[in-house]
Amino acid sequence: MSGHSRWSKIQHKKGATDAKRGNVFTKLCKAITISAQQGGGDPEMNFSLRLAIERAKQDNVPKDNIDRAIKRGTGELKDGADIQEVIYEGYGPGGVAVLIETITDNTNRTVGELKSVFGKHNGSLGGPGSVQWQFAHLGVIRLDESKKSKVESKKSDFELALIDVGAEDIIESQFGTEIRSPLENFQKILEVVKSFGIESADSGLEWIAKEEIAVEEGISQKMEALCEALLDLDDVKEVYTNEV
Secondary structure, three states, X not given: OOHHHHHHHHHHHHOOOHHHHHHHXXXXXXXXXXXXXXXXXXXXXXXXXXXXXXXXXHOOOOHHHHHHHHHHHHOOOOOOOOXXXXXXXXXXXXXXXXXXXXXXXXXXXXHHHHHHHHHHOOOEEEOOOOOHHHEEEEEEEXXXXXXXXXXXXXXXXXXXXXXXXXXXXXXXXXXXEXXXXXXXXXXXXXXXXXHOOOOOOEEEEEEEEOOOEOOOHHHHHHHHHHHHHHHOOOOEEEEEEOEO
């Protein structure tokens, strides 16, 4: 989801019920495993893994689960099928573009589940390249309102430091501050944020719509239901749309 929808999703996630906690833990551990698989098991040398571990800790994933997920990725622990990252594309109600990041050990199962969800929510799964061109892959850091006050007295210094290391956009909204950057600058920008004594509310690599579209309320509600249903699938890591 994009823009304000993304902020709303973060708040919703913080209030997630215990009934879905197992599902959340599974997804976070899959992200750790794939990061370790791609870049090694040392978070000091593997930035992607470090991010995945930090996000898991924010959601209170037990250390033992994190350690096992790393070992699965490095091959030290073989207790499951090989997994891979796959991006799927589709259209929601009203022609809204939908981009889905998955981590799966069975693409046939994943495609079947995605088709079923799209079919139930008046959408359709598209082919490779059908909507991905409408999104840019960026580093994104979000600071909520409580963190903004930490740099209020030195806001100019903070923003200049971000721009110096390659920040592309600094967006202020009612929810907080969103910092966007090219992928290659993301690690440096995160280090600048931390150097000012700030912990982000949410950070990572995301697919951001190049141009967002506004839809009527009825379509927006249907899109929310579609995104929630997609996120309920175990194989789905993230869902992005071009809806405002």
